[in-house]
Amino acid sequence: MDREIKSNAITVANVPNTDRISRLNELFFVEFKCSPSFFVKVPGRVNIIGEHIDYCGYPVLPMAIEQDILIAARVINESKIYLRNVDTKYTKYDINITNNSEDIEIKPDTNGKPFWYNYVLCGIKGALEYLNKDNINGVQFLFHGNIPPASGLSSSSALVSASCLAFIYAQNEIPNKTEIASLCAKSERYVGTQGGGMDQAIAFLAEKYNAQYITFKPLNAAPVALPEDAVFVVAHSLAEMNKAATNDYNRRVIECRLAAKIIAILEGISCDNNIITLSEVQIKLAKSLEEMVNLVKKHIPNEIYTKQDICKILNVNQEKMENLYLTANTKSLQEFKLKQRALHVYEEAKRVEDFRNACGQSENGFANTLNGNISQNGKNTNNTLNVLGKLMSESHESLKTLYECSHENLDRIVDISKELGVHCRLTGAGWGGCTVALCPKDKVQEYTDTIIEKFYVNYCRIDKTKAKQYVFVTIPSHGAMIYKY
Ligand code: ADP
Ligand code: NG1
Numbered sequence: 001m002d003r004e005i006k007s008n009a010i011t012v013a014n015v016p017n018t019d020r021i022s023r024l025n026e027l028f029f030v031e032f033k034c035s036p037s038f039f040v041k042v043p044g045r046v047n048i049i050g051e052h053i054d055y056c057g058y059p060v061l062p063m064a065i066e067q068d069i070l071i072a073a074r075v076i077n078e079s080k081i082y083l084r085n086v087d088t089k090y091t092k093y094d095i096n097i098t099n100n101s102e103d104i105e106i107k108p109d110t111n112g113k114p115f116w117y118n119y120v121l122c123g124i125k126g127a128l129e130y131l132n133k134d135n136i137n138g139v140q141f142l143f144h145g146n147i148p149p150a151s152g153l154s155s156s157s158a159l160v161s162a163s164c165l166a167f168i169y170a171q172n173e174i175p176n177k178t179e180i181a182s183l184c185a186k187s188e189r190y191v192g193t194q195g196g197g198m199d200q201a202i203a204f205l206a207e208k209y210n211a212q213y214i215t216f217k218p219l220n221a222a223p224v225a226l227p228e229d230a231v232f233v234v235a236h237s238l239a240e241m242n243k244a245a246t247n248d249y250n251r252r253v254i255e256c257r258l259a260a261k262i263i264a265i266l267e268g269i270s271c272d273n274n275i276i277t278l279s280e281v282q283i284k285l286a287k288s289l290e291e292m293v294n295l296v297k298k299h300i301p302n303e304i305y306t307k308q309d310i311c312k313i314l315n316v317n318q319e320k321m322e323n324l325y326l327t328a329n330t331k332s333l334q335e336f337k338l339k340q341r342a343l344h345v346y347e348e349a350k351r352v353e354d355f356r357n358a359c360g361q362s363e364n365g366f367a368n369t370l371n372g373n374i375s376q377n378g379k380n381t382n383n384t385l386n387v388l389g390k391l392m393s394e395s396h397e398s399l400k401t402l403y404e405c406s407h408e409n410l411d412r413i414v415d416i417s418k419e420l421g422v423h424c425r426l427t428g429a430g431w432g433g434c435t436v437a438l439c440p441k442d443k444v445q446e447y448t449d450t451i452i453e454k455f456y457v458n459y460c461r462i463d464k465t466k467a468k469q470y471v472f473v474t475i476p477s478h479g480a481m482i483y484k485y
């Protein structure tokens with residue numbers, strides 16, 4: 001079979017004739033007294049496996065979901081940006097715009113929580129860095145999102161990425177997929193979180209009907225053939241967690257950095273004062289992931305490390321340690337869990353490899369994808385499903401115990417799934433948000449009915465009809481698109 005050559009060009013299509021677009025057109029007119037000239041759509045994602053390892057440099061395995069952020073946009077003859085949201089809980093925001101990215105300030109509210117438009121400003125700041133132009137067009141943007149926010153399905157990166165793409169397109173330019181994915185990964189950090197780039201990568205590199213094996217440095221996405229019988233079911237835990245509003249996320253990032261630095265130093269790797277990731281240490285030592293697990297146990301055996309302990313090992317004073325390795329919102333931390341975090345990362349990285357191998361890296365394993373069935377030819381899918389499922393269950397256990405980023409509601413859904421023989425894990429950063437279950441096709445109805453009954457109705461005490469919106473089947477969707485007239 002001839003394989004399609006993968007294009008690095010963002011898809012530009014004609015504006016589709018859908019109810020959602022018509023509604024957005026009407027609302028745009030009410031707001032701005034004119035019609036939008038183009039639309040940009042960027043999907044959310046569900047990460048199947050490989051959690052909290054992208055910022056350590058390890059590959060991850062997400063797929064885009066159907067839910068997205070859609071922007072109706074118009075270029076204006078004025079140096080201003082007008083931001084509006086269909087959901088009125090997201091307040092209006094207007095600013096003047098120059099061609100200098102440094103003029104864009106991104107500050108949270110007085111409680112440290114980002115405003116919704118901070119994510120938009122991240123995208124626009126990144127766009128200005130990319131454009132490097134004298135004259136910049138102003139824009140009017142109207143947003144409509146249907147990705148559950150703060151729920152591990154990457155609403156934030158869809159918002160940053162859509163804003164960045166729409167702003168660049170408004171200046172008559174179109175970046176390629178990999179350059180804008182890297183640009184948006186960097187730009188989202190202006191909101192305060194030190195993310196690894198998975199979300200922006202899948203937002204642009206996703207393909208319909210395939211999950212992707214994403215590698216970093218250099219950024220690449222390779223399609224993964226999932227067993228024909230596999231259905232991914234997402235369930236919302238009803239707990240939200242905004243990752244930029246607390247230091248939980250960045251704490252994990254810096255704990256991994258410190259663990260990497262200590263292993264590097266104790267193994268005699270010279271890396272000066274530079275930040276080194278857990279994957280870079282592995283590469284420099286030319287060890288397997290299993291060997292890295294042993295090195296973690298050897299070099300960072302304690303349950304807790306104080307700031308003083310770490311300064312001593314790294315041979316730096318506290319001020320230098322804070323400036324070199326910590327972020328603004330983690331400088332005040334006094335104790336760190338290094339062994340637990342590094343063990344999770346190396347073991348999770350191994351699970352991603354095992355998952356991908358179990359799926360088969362077959363060059364022509366995508367024969368039935370055209371009709372929407374995720375398929376893998378000639379394999380014993382039942383057995384494969386079991387292997388994949390077990391890896392997902394192990395991933396959840398590790399995120400719960402070693403990484404401490406689960407939530408009692410997430411654990412509850414995982415436990416109910418287990419009783420049904422379905423493997424399930426939290427997806428995204430955690431502390432709330434969603435689970436993803438690997439469900440055999442013939443069990444999907446029973447599975448969703450049981451989650452609705454036992455979790456939403458019995459445990460959370462919510463109405464059955466209302467509960468149905470919180471659990472859904474998802475198939476791999478398309479990456480970012482531009483719609484023009
Ligand atoms: P996620 O796991 O969904 O990426 P984050 O905590 O990273 O969660 O980001 C969630 C934040 O993104 C929300 O608190 C909100 O500020 C912003 N956001 C998400 N969806 C929308 C939307 N449709 N419109 C405006 N802002 C949104
Ligand atoms: P969510 O939970 O969707 O915001 C975050 C990070 C990812 C990755 C996952 C955990 C950002 C933009 N996203 O995703 O890079 O680290 O957590 O695997 O920081």
Ligand code: MG
Nearest residue numbers: 154155156157
């Ligand atoms: Mg996010």
